[in-house]
Amino acid sequence: MTTIGTLYGLGVGPGDPELITVKAFRLLQQSPVIAYPKKRIGSKSYAHQIAELYVKPDAGKEMLGLVFPMTRDPEILEREWNNTVELVWERLSEGKDVAFVTEGDPMFYSTFIHMMRLMQEKHPEVPIVTVPGVSSFLGAASRFNLPLADGDEQIGIIPATEDREAMRRAIEAHDCVVFLKVAKVLPMIIGLLKEMNLADKAAVATKVTSAEEMVWTDVRELKRAELGYLTLMVVKKS
Structure with missing residues (x-):
């Protein structure tokens, strides 16, 4: 056999x-x-x-x-x-x-x-x-030189959706949030961060670690940008 x-x-x-x-x-x-x-x-x-x-x-x-x-x-x-x-x-x-x-x-x-x-x-x-392999959010942390979680800090890894209140609750509930596939709702998320006075605590990467990688540390520049599917955002409050 x-x-x-x-x-x-x-x-x-x-x-x-x-x-x-x-x-x-x-x-x-x-x-x-x-x-x-x-x-x-x-x-x-x-x-x-x-x-x-x-x-x-x-x-x-x-x-x-x-x-x-x-x-x-x-x-x-x-x-x-x-x-x-x-x-x-x-x-x-x-x-x-x-x-x-x-x-x-x-x-x-x-x-x-x-x-x-x-x-x-x-x-x-x-x-x-x-x-197991290296996930994009880990690649982004390395690229941003940003610890995602330290000590007792809590992190949320959230698929970005159009549910504004759910996105707000995710930010409020965690010390750090990674929004995956964020491009489709980027203007809404950036507006929400501005309301919460957290726009300066966020960074965005698309195609992270690849030869086509692009990174933005001031997300306010991206409110009207059209980014690709492989885009994520890290919001670190502390």
């Missing part, structure tokens, strides 16, 4: 190719199949770029690009996700290990989380192993 391959979820960091762990590097070298989120159009994802950097072209590996639909339609999501999981299962059922690379950490707001859950549901016999 063919031994079922292992599905690895590898965190490869927020953009800087050097922010990959030794373990993730080793598994990239060892796994015969490298799976990665594939964009339908446009540039390659950070995860794809980093995987290609560390995998030799003549190594005989399969680069398996997986398209994840950007939609809320439940029928489309179910169909496409099932197809994607079955593509990975085909390789695993042949006894091949599959290393799924993901930006940041595989267990933190990652595409891999849903892949893992669905694989466990449809093929519970598959061994699944995750390798």
